[in-house]
Amino acid sequence: MSNDHGKVLPSYMKVFATLCTLTLLTVGAAEFIHFGDLGPIPGYSINIFVGIVIAVVKVICVMYIFMHLKFDHPMLRFFVYVPVFLFFVMSFALNFLEKWTYTR
Numbered sequence: 001m002s003n004d005h006g007k008v009l010p011s012y013m014k015v016f017a018t019l020c021t022l023t024l025l026t027v028g029a030a031e032f033i034h035f036g037d038l039g040p041i042p043g044y045s046i047n048i049f050v051g052i053v054i055a056v057v058k059v060i061c062v063m064y065i066f067m068h069l070k071f072d073h074p075m076l077r078f079f080v081y082v083p084v085f086l087f088f089v090m091s092f093a094l095n096f097l098e099k100w101t102y103t104r
Helices: 009-032 043-066 074-103
Strands: none
Touching: 009 043, 043 074
16 A cells, blocks of 8 residues: 555645635735725624635635545535534624624
């Protein structure tokens, strides 16, 4: 049985390039893009949402390759991705709820 690292190294390099690009996108979105208020939704909440979406994409990239979910059964991926998605949704909802209760 041989460890053929030649086939996984390009995948790791693609994920590394993707993570670097998404990190630059996160910094750019935080520093240079400032959304205005969208009705009852304040602009900073939209900035937080954009940051969370980029973070979710980065987490999925890391889980898919470095946690080897790419090679696992699709049902196992379902049981991993759904709780992570719900964690991010609840984190954003609690953040929005906290901001909303203090502004009332």
